[in-house]
Amino acid sequence: MSTPTSAVVCTDLSFGWPDGEPVFNHLSMTVGTGRTGLIGVNGSGKSTLLHLLAGRLRPTGGSVTVHGKLGYLPQDVSLAAAVTVEQALGIAEVRAALRAIENGDSSEANFTVVGEQWDVDERARATLDSLGLTGVALDRRIGELSGGESVLLCLAAQLLQAPAVLLLDEPTNNLDLAGRERLYDAVRSWRGSLLVVTHDRDLLELVDQIGDLRKGEIRWYGGNFTCYEAAVAQEQEAAERVVRVAEQDLRRQQRELADARVKLDRRLRYGQKMHDTKREPKIVMNERRRQAQVAAGKHRTLHLERLADAKERLARSEEALREDRTIRIDLPATEVPPGRDVLTLRQLRTRCQQPTDLELRGPERVALVGRNGAGKTTLLDTIVGAVEPAGGSVSVPVPVRYLPQRLDVLDGALTVAQNVCRFAPNATDNQIRARLARFLFRGRRADQPVSTLSGGERFRASLAALLLAEPAPQLLLLDEPTNNLDMASVGELTDALESYRGALIVASHDTAFLRGIGITRWLLLDGTLADTDPV
Template identity: 35%
Template sequence: MLVLQSVAYAHPNRDVLFDSLQLSVGRHQKIALIGNNGAGKSTLLRILAGELAPASGVVRLEAAPYYVPQIFGQFNDLTIAQALRIEPKRLALHEILAGTVTEANLAALNDDWTIEERCTEALAQWDLAGLELTQPMATLSGGQKTKVFLAGITLHQPEIVLLDEPSNHLDTAGRQRLYDFIRTTQSTLLVVSHDRTLLNLLDSVCELSRRGLAVYGGNFDFYQAQKQLESQALSEDVRSKEKALRKARDVERETAERQQKLDARGRKKQEKAGVPTIMLNTLRNNAEKTSSRLKSVHAEKLGGIAQELSDLRQELPDTDKMKFGFDSSGLHTGKILVTATAINYGYGPQPLWPRPLSFQITSGERIALKGLNGSGKTTLIQLIIGAAEPQSGTLYRAAGNKTVYIDQEYSLLDNQLTVYAQAQRFNVAGLQEHEVKIRLSRFLFGKDEWDKPGRALSGGEKMRLLLCCLTIGQQAPDIIVLDEPTNNLDLQNIGILTAALNDYQGTLLVVSHDPVFLAQVGVARIIALE
């Protein structure tokens, strides 16, 4: 159904992204494609969709695939009909109904007289009833744009579907519809996602890394169990290689000491025996050559073991290397930080919430803010952090509250600054240059990346840099507000974020539709919006 043979891809600057990829997907199989940011998952989907050509290798598909891309505003210049890929049919239908019955229009329509009715039904199935096919995509939310492309699956009924982060931007109801589709569809699926609930609905997991494609014959839970076994084996290999390196160094030292003793003993015997000076020099040169050969042999062996150890260490996970490390002495559990009494807001004559909101937030709580797309979650965040004021009701914020709002665009960072300059901007404690660089290295920014501009960072890198900058600021914020924090992160960086947040002792307010993430960071209360 879908076959990759020795597929490679290189960027325009000739940097190789991946090489020699092999994969075979059978009819009706449902495969997860995972890997770290930058591994090439989206690029591989675009190759399968025919949008990019591989540098080498063979790609074979038995049917034309339907591709649902990751949404980040790139389709704003299209109408809904164009995004659904039915605009030529729609135009032909309207021209025929207006009396322009030409062979070209009939060929374009291809007897699909119900195309508009089927579009309306498909959009309604994804909770998009009432949208016009001529409506610009730019007028839709991120979740609605994703749903338009998902409605295209219902419309076109493809045999092969390629999905790139399909649950991004979807609210809880939208995610549930997506999960139902994945459970029931007979189409062959290849899905790039970090949504662990979704990943557990798929038959197999295919991991893309610099070593190629590795297939695990089970869902995501099975994959994680296998990776845990691999990690344990890797740790054991590292310990074994470290032991071998220590032993090799001991053998090198003992051999060198033994050779020195033999050489010294030989020289004394030769001097007592009255060996001529010219012969002594020859014997001394031979001894030095022997020592040099032994040293070279041991150096080669040590170098080989050291390189193997370095390669193994490169494979170790990075999650445990990063901790917030805040000075949290100013955080007092149970302190009242925010009290809302019958608050409401509006962008017109009608209030945003049918019923005014009343709630309280105390220090140390972990709260999820939930609601459908358009229910006012972002507005409520702006009210809580003091960026807006309610139009009715009262909102108390404790004096001196320090709140950090981490939105999906990581707006706290300046994309024009380098990684190091960005870190220095948060260095209010006056850390020395080497201390700032140690913090950056701890968050996986080596010296080769200190001069990298912010605009060149991936979502995961921006998240790591922002976490690092917060630790450089030293004093822990009273509240950290996260808006869909896992949307732009791969599984590795979700693990890094989760570990860092579990090290934070303050109040956490999270907008997220990822139940696994919410459970892992210890969310215990929900503020629900209608």
């Protein structure tokens, strides 16, 4: 039941995909006023749940109730390039009516459109400025904005409507460091009900409670992410103790069953010996044999029941242990000698930046850092030949693979396995499926069309296709690779890249990830190189 402060109520919520795969089955939850974080492994249904709350998907059972106006910022912000900022903010019609009134058109229709929104320009400007979009004019077109600016603009549109309930799905994915800080400030100052799906630890430190979505159910924890980690660690320590006790009990029952079988076998052999030597009347010996067999059967059944109970207790205990499925990445064993030329940029100019010089030799790893719109993605696109340089030259004398931020390297109409086959045509179907299993695409999951995958699943499929490609890459280019990964998989990717023996260029705003993979040089997109972390 809802309480006076509850903002979102789900009752017996059920949902499944058209292929019959269930996502939720009789899920009930209540989210009240305050900041709530929702976490879970990729594919657990976090974004699907937000779609259901926002009314973009219809549940197959149960109900969703939202108290008050709802705002929703989806994970994949999509705005047409020709749309203006005022249109994206939802204030174009009001501004047009205001201009008409200022020009002498006092028709009732214009006043009806304006209503109480006479200060719409001032409120819009203040909202944009609070998110760092100071230089973005209201008549500017979306096509002129960076991906991060588009995300902040969509957030501004939601804030301008002053919803009672705000849903955010991975809002920091495309934001630079400055943009993230602006979003953090907006979250800190939020006074309504906020539900945010995110893998951003800094953002999770700002919430009042965390919901952990697992196997279609949500477990709630009070406090921020630090409190959540401490509570989970305590739970897991207790669960491990229970499992150890259950394992000891199982081993004891197995020993007792084995001992009982030995004793019963001895009795049966003794009874057979007595029967063979005919030391007692036959009718007596037959009765004793029958009684022994009945007793042996009861004894065996008793021990088997105890063993089955012990196995069941162990299974129940193990269910409390967390074994998050993570990708197991075996990067190609490509060792690049320290002196080998891998990449050379000579006065390279793109439409976004000044001339850049860079020489990459051996297994060096470079981080591309800079604000949104500084040209990180354009530089990577230019290195792989997807964009023509405005000047200068690019030389890449080794096999190179590129994982773009937009994850468009795969054909959405093909299955995951078929896409990998495109990159590794000489690999057998068994080899491809065995390798895909390490990226959590097992069995029929490898036969899913790419168009049906979630953001995290699409990332895993793209990464699998590139890393299993032939020939093995000696230079990897990654553009915001942690955007769509859960925390466990980010750790796995970090470990894999740390052990990779080829050269690496990574564009990312995730400074913890960059430090974890052993970056040797930092390229700031103002043309300077640094040997130490400039952040």
